[in-house]
Amino acid sequence: MVLFCLPCLGLLVYFGIAGIFFPKYRRYIREGWICFTDKLRGKKCAVSFDNRMRLALSTWLTRHRMVRLGRWFSSEKNFSLFMTSVVVISTIITFYFIVLYVQLQINPVCYDGSSCSVDI
Numbered sequence: 001m002v003l004f005c006l007p008c009l010g011l012l013v014y015f016g017i018a019g020i021f022f023p024k025y026r027r028y029i030r031e032g033w034i035c036f037t038d039k040l041r042g043k044k045c046a047v048s049f050d051n052r053m054r055l056a057l058s059t060w061l062t063r064h065r066m067v068r069l070g071r072w073f074s075s076e077k078n079f080s081l082f083m084t085s086v087v088v089i090s091t092i093i094t095f096y097f098i099v100l101y102v103q104l105q106i107n108p109v110c111y112d113g114s115s116c117s118v119d120i
Contacts, residue, residue, distance in 0.1 A: 007050045007083035009036055028053075054079040 012032035019026040028049075035049035054076060061070035072078050 007080050007087075010083045010087040011050060011053050012036055013087075050079070050083075051076065 012029065012035075015025050015028040015032055019029050031049045031052075038044070054073060057079070058070045058074040061067075061073060073082070
């Protein structure tokens with residue numbers, strides 16, 4: 001059930017970050033949040049946000065002469081698989097960086113400033 005929410009969550013995070021720098025993407029944040037909460041409750045997405053973004057990506061790729069890739073992303077199954085994979089991989093990488101940061105806070109690299117070495 002939660003796996004159906006991951007594409008919308010991934011798009012929501014993307015547009016949330018893009019909305020900070022580009023105001024034209026801020027309108028997508030509300031639509032993405034509505035879609036995410038609807039899918040989390042088990043309902044069909046009311047605004048069809050992920051389908052809209054899937055078609056927009058497919059159209060953009062086709063316009064930029066990447067027809068095979070655009071055709072691949074036009075399939076809802078392929079798009080959901082790709083977005084779910086991106087969210088899972090980015091979550092794993094984020095947790096790895098958090099663990100590295102906590103280890104760095106527990107055992108600082110430079111104790112007295114005389115010798116600094118990093119052991120990864």
